[in-house]
Amino acid sequence: MKRRAITFLIAAALPAFGAIQGTVVNSTTGKPEPGVPVSLLHPGENGMQVLGSAKSGPDGTFTIDKDVPSPPALLQAVYKGSTYNLIIPPGSPSTGLKLNVYETTTGAAANKLAMDMVILEPGPDSLRVSERFELENPTETTFEDPVKGSLQFYLPEKADGGTSVTVQAPDGMPIQRNAEKLGRSREYDVKYPLKPGKTSFDVRYNLPATDTFSSRRIRTDFPTRLVTPSSVTLSGDGISSLGQEPQTQAHIYEVAKSAYEVKITGTGAFRQDDNGGAQEDTGQPKVEEINARVYTRLYWVLGLTLGILGLGGALLYRRGEA
Secondary structure, rough: HHHHHHHHHHHHOOOOOOEEEEEEEEOOOEEEEOOOOOEEEEOOOEEEEEEEEOOOOOOOOOOOOOOOOOOEEEEEEEEOOOOOOOEEOOOOOOOOOEEOOEEEEHHHOOOEEEEEEEEEEOOOOOEEEEEOOOOEEEOOOOOOOOOOEEEEEEEEOEEEOEEEEEOOOOOOOOOOEEOEEEOOOOOEEEOOOOOEEEEEEEEEEEEEEOOEEEOOOOOOOOOOEEEOOOOEEEEEOEEEEEEEEOOOOOOOEOOOOEEEEEEEEEEOOOOOOOOOOOOHHHHHOOOHHHHHHHHHHHHHHHHHHHHHHHHHHHHHHHHHHH
């Protein structure tokens, strides 16, 4: 009887088999954060499914008595209205995990424009436009402005689509967010929290076939770059050529004015149509949308992004030498 009691006590002291254990840490204060709900998520046919949940204790620790599911396995914490994710890589330990959360701020230092890239792909029937914004938050807080939002952008007249934006946060999967129209004509904003690091926003729309493109830069704290396929060139007042990206031979231009119009010569595209009509945001990552509409474009968008950054950096270096 005594032996059975000892065995029971030892078993009770050991962690549950397959349990996921970690600590929620407030990286703004550097201290463990108690009372934070944490969920284990896994994609399914109807989107992300909650496999288990827990709440962090007084010392910030949490335990979810579930085995780690097949990849991708995701832990998600909700703190002060924002969600924070931690992906559990295949084969990695399921204990000793650290899930970071942050305090919120509306300070401008946590919302810096790091890229504004407009990709123009003119065809015989339409002008396809893809604009990528990258916002950088170099602080240890999460930027969240419920009034102005995180991103403001201009949508030209006759644009088909563009009010549904693909957002990629530093610690999550791409999701769709609806843009809201501001009081000013043709201007929209996206209310999405900016966690520390870079968050990208992809706005896509079509215009009727045209040989001109005009738009407006709402934020001018970073140069706007216009990108076209090798068979397409641009000209106009207030734009300058930065040359061609070496791998894709894409033409890259820099815009100096806040409002601009360019003349388009030629037609061309970077990739085949990916059947991408923007869908309504549900607040949850959509597996179908991610595979069909985001990752199929990711390789060439990233390639252009890196090429443009490299070419822009080289140009600045040459100017500095001069």
